[in-house]
Ligand SMILES: O=C(O)CCC(=O)C(=O)O
């Protein structure tokens with residue numbers, strides 16, 4: 423294969439509308455351990471809803487920068503991340519749950535004089551559906567950890583206070599593009615799980631354990647799910663929070679919706695004995711979720727490759 427040429431990862435596709443088939447459990451567990459990524463189908467998000475959010479979001483992203491900055495880092499709502507923070511080609515709008523309607527509306531109220539609820543209603547629908555999908559995904563992941571695990575107990579005691587937020591992302595590459603550029607640099611997510619609706623442009627890549635970038639090519643009617651740092655620590659690395667990034671290979675806009683399902687701030691993350699397994703060592707010392715988020719915020723600009731800024735560096739025991 424020529425240098426710089428990427429290959430695609432083949433990921434299992436989980437039918438989220440059906441009870442999990444026992445024969446699928448091992449491929450799910452394997453993909454989560456190896457890649458930290460898998461796909462879901464029959465997720466209940468219609469193309470119509472996605473297109474609507476896409477087009478209404480474009481109305482926002484195409485506003486002048488000064489207007490968008492009214493939602494920027496120094497504004498009261500702080501929902502907009504302008505270009506040149508994550509990368510020169512990345513901008514995003516955050517919509518937080520559980521009241522996605524109110525969150526979206528707090529942004530549009532500032533941007534537009536004329537009040538319309540269409541955007542906020544679409545986001546309420548999307549956010550509620552993502553919330554249900556996230557809960558189901560966590561249940562299935564617990565199931566993949568083993569039959570003997572008391573899933574109901576863990577779901578109730580560990581995951582019932584999770585919350586979600588959505589990042590609507592607009593990637594604008596330079597008009598002349600000789601070589602690919604990074605739209606979003608290498609990172610791991612801080613969530614338990616992330617659900618990504620990517621368009622047909624492609625560019626999402628995961629780093630293999632051997633350090634090779636592999637494409638996660640768009641696959642019609644599926645969403646991408648990836649494991650975040652919190653679940654990597656909670657599962658004692660039975661699930662991997664992989665480094666990933668977005669590269670822009672063509673001079674066309676890319677649009678994605680990334681939904682993050684997270685532990686509550688005050689949660690203490692501690693892998694249960696049953697998950698660690700007899701005879702195995704706990705890889706992380708217990709830590710408070712918000713402390714890790716603060717650690718990451720304060721080192722966000724660091725390059726993970728050079729300096730230790732991952733959950734392993736934060737709470738990993740010496741291995
Ligand atoms: O845009 C994408 O496809 C992925 C975005 C992502 O990885 C993130 O926002 O954490």
Ligand SMILES: [Fe+2]
Nearest residue numbers: 609610611666
């Ligand atoms: Fe990510």
